[in-house]
Amino acid sequence: MIEVKDLNKSFGAKQILKGISATFEAGKCNLIIGASGSGKTVLMKSIVGLIPVNSGHIIYNHDTDFINIDDAGRKELRKQIGMLFQGSALFDSMSVEKNVIFPLNMFTNMTYKEKMHRVNECLERVNLKDVNKLLPNELSGGMKKRVGIARAIVMNPKYLFCDEPNSGLDPQTSIVIDKLIKDITDDYKITTIVNTHDMNSVMEIGDYVLFLYKGEKYWEGHRDDIMNATNQQLNDFIFAGKFFREIKEQNTKRLSDEKNK
Amino acid sequence: MSQYINTCILLPNHHFTTSSNHSVAFFNHFGRYVLLLRSLFVRPEKTSIYWKEIARQMVEIGVGSVGIVVIVSCFLGAVVTVQTAYQLTTPLISKSIIGSIAANSIILELAPTVTVLILAGKIGSKIASELGTMRISEQIDALEIMGVHSSAYLVLPKILASTLMIPLLVIISAFLSIYAGMWVGEFTGVVSKEDFMTGAIQYWIPFMASFALIKATTFGFIISSVSSYFGYYTEGGALEVGKSATRAVVVCCVLILLFDYILAQLLL
Ligand SMILES: Nc1ncnc2c1ncn2[C@@H]1O[C@H](COP(=O)(O)OP(=O)(O)OP(=O)(O)O)[C@@H](O)[C@H]1O
Ligand SMILES: [Mg+2]
Numbered sequence: 001m002i003e004v005k006d007l008n009k010s011f012g013a014k015q016i017l018k019g020i021s022a023t024f025e026a027g028k029c030n031l032i033i034g035a036s037g038s039g040k041t042v043l044m045k046s047i048v049g050l051i052p053v054n055s056g057h058i059i060y061n062h063d064t065d066f067i068n069i070d071d072a073g074r075k076e077l078r079k080q081i082g083m084l085f086q087g088s089a090l091f092d093s094m095s096v097e098k099n100v101i102f103p104l105n106m107f108t109n110m111t112y113k114e115k116m117h118r119v120n121e122c123l124e125r126v127n128l129k130d131v132n133k134l135l136p137n138e139l140s141g142g143m144k145k146r147v148g149i150a151r152a153i154v155m156n157p158k159y160l161f162c163d164e165p166n167s168g169l170d171p172q173t174s175i176v177i178d179k180l181i182k183d184i185t186d187d188y189k190i191t192t193i194v195n196t197h198d199m200n201s202v203m204e205i206g207d208y209v210l211f212l213y214k215g216e217k218y219w220e221g222h223r224d225d226i227m228n229a230t231n232q233q234l235n236d237f238i239f240a241g242k243f244f245r246e247i248k249e250q251n252t253k254r255l256s257d258e259k260n261k
Numbered sequence: 262m263s264q265y266i267n268t269c270i271l272l273p274n275h276h277f278t279t280s281s282n283h284s285v286a287f288f289n290h291f292g293r294y295v296l297l298l299r300s301l302f303v304r305p306e307k308t309s310i311y312w313k314e315i316a317r318q319m320v321e322i323g324v325g326s327v328g329i330v331v332i333v334s335c336f337l338g339a340v341v342t343v344q345t346a347y348q349l350t351t352p353l354i355s356k357s358i359i360g361s362i363a364a365n366s367i368i369l370e371l372a373p374t375v376t377v378l379i380l381a382g383k384i385g386s387k388i389a390s391e392l393g394t395m396r397i398s399e400q401i402d403a404l405e406i407m408g409v410h411s412s413a414y415l416v417l418p419k420i421l422a423s424t425l426m427i428p429l430l431v432i433i434s435a436f437l438s439i440y441a442g443m444w445v446g447e448f449t450g451v452v453s454k455e456d457f458m459t460g461a462i463q464y465w466i467p468f469m470a471s472f473a474l475i476k477a478t479t480f481g482f483i484i485s486s487v488s489s490y491f492g493y494y495t496e497g498g499a500l501e502v503g504k505s506a507t508r509a510v511v512v513c514c515v516l517i518l519l520f521d522y523i524l525a526q527l528l529l
Pocket of ligand 2: 042
């Protein structure tokens with residue numbers, strides 16, 4: 001579980017995160033949603049300590065404050081973190097297989113056979129076959145994403161961060177990835193935080209949804225409540241598409257019908 | 262304080278270079294350079310991986326540069342022989358002097374400095390652009406997130422490999438240059454092979470070899486550490502990667518010449 005308390009971050013004079021507080025519970029898919037440029041990536045990178053914040057606390061597992069942690073502590077904690085970056089961040093001098101095996105080489109004493117078994121298992125989970133020997137620049141954007149996810153989960157992390165895991169994926173693969181994230185979260189009771197602006201993902205897996213608007217928290221709650229939320233900015237965000245607008249209209253109609261009965 | 266240092270090392274979001282005050286910019290660069298070097302002294306996550314990485318870098322830096330060293334050295338040796346012969350037209354001086362002057366300038370300056378200046382262009386830009394690309398495409402962040410000490414893992418092997426391999430390349434360069442000078446003297450008829458070698462050996466001072474190796478080692482360290490610094494702290498996009506590489510090469514060349522002078526002043 002990760003608690004964020006009153007997080008503030010500015011780049012120069014521009015304040016990007018404005019007093020964000022949230023609790024991301026273990027065993028749940030925690031989603032951070034918001035328009036492009038609302039600060040999702042900055043928030044996620046702040047939580048993992050890649051961006052130094054101006055003030056606030058980030059508490060892992062009730063006791064470890066990531067802000068005041070020493071070097072050794074940070075390294076230890078990071079071994080339990082898996083992260084998928086928005087741009088995949090694959091090591092481009094290494095093949096797919098070498099990318100995924102890298103953390104295992106670095107931190108475990110498994111035999112080569114055990115490591116390869118684990119690598120193939122992870123690649124299979126993200127629906128990738130016969131790409132082991134390819135280099136990242138020989139992959140499509142969506143394939144890179146999936147290799148990134150495989151690399152993030154290969155060490156069985158306790159905390160999983162995914163920055164837009166299914167942007168650039170077709171709807172079918174998107175669903176596979178969403179399901180994968182959900183399954184991993186459920187199976188291992190890990191703390192998962194996902195950045196997304198895909199409403200399908202929100203409705204599929206959003207156990208807890210945090211809505212960011214221009215660096216501020218405007219709404220938080222469960223996916224089931226999101227359709228009936230009264231927050232103007234959230235509504236504008238969700239019902240931008242025709243499909244969701246129609247659902248909303250049907251909902252309102254049904255509610256008023258029920259009232260009239 | 263240590264938190265501050267860590268953030269500086271992990272994420273240099275400071276635009277020191279835009280500072281109008283150049284001396285402040287210089288000290289900021291120097292300070293961060295020292296901090297980067299200091300951050301390399303950590304216990305490796307896994308020693309075997311570091312050894313492998315060092316070996317890989319030695320091949321890349323060392324073997325990868327043999328071609329250019331061969332070409333440069335042959336021409337340097339040839340040119341210095343022909344030009345020395347041109348300057349010594351009087352028959353009063355023994356021809357073997359040409360060999361001694363050529364060999365001395367090759368060992369003292371041409372092999373350890375001129376060749377290394379060219380290597381600075383090749384190795385320096387490669388290191389800076391490799392690290393710069395890794396920085397802007399978040400590969401360095403990815404390493405950090407895994408719990409890998411990114412600066413130690415990426416920079417240390419490059420510094421060790423280059424500090425070891427550049428002296429070797431300089432030795433190759435010196436031998437090739439002298440050999441090329443000898444043959445060019447023979448072919449053009451300015452000095453015979455035997456005279457050339459007699460001169461080269463007659464005025465040979467063993468300390469010159471040590472001096473050349475001290476220089477080469479220093480320059481090897483300068484090239485790898487300075488270009489790692491510029492690459493590792495790249496900010497922005499592809500354009501900045503190019504800028505980092507250019508800057509790395511320029512700064513390396515200036516520092517090589519500066520230390521060339523300092524070492525000559527101190528040791529000769
Ligand atoms: N290193 C930086 N320096 C200055 N400003 C930055 C930096 N990184 C991000 N920003 C600013 O922070 C704001 C939020 O960016 P962020 O990347 O978090 O958006 P996002 O919500 O992830 O958007 P997207 O959905 O497009 O990925 C943007 O306005 C951006 O300009
Ligand atoms: Mg983003």
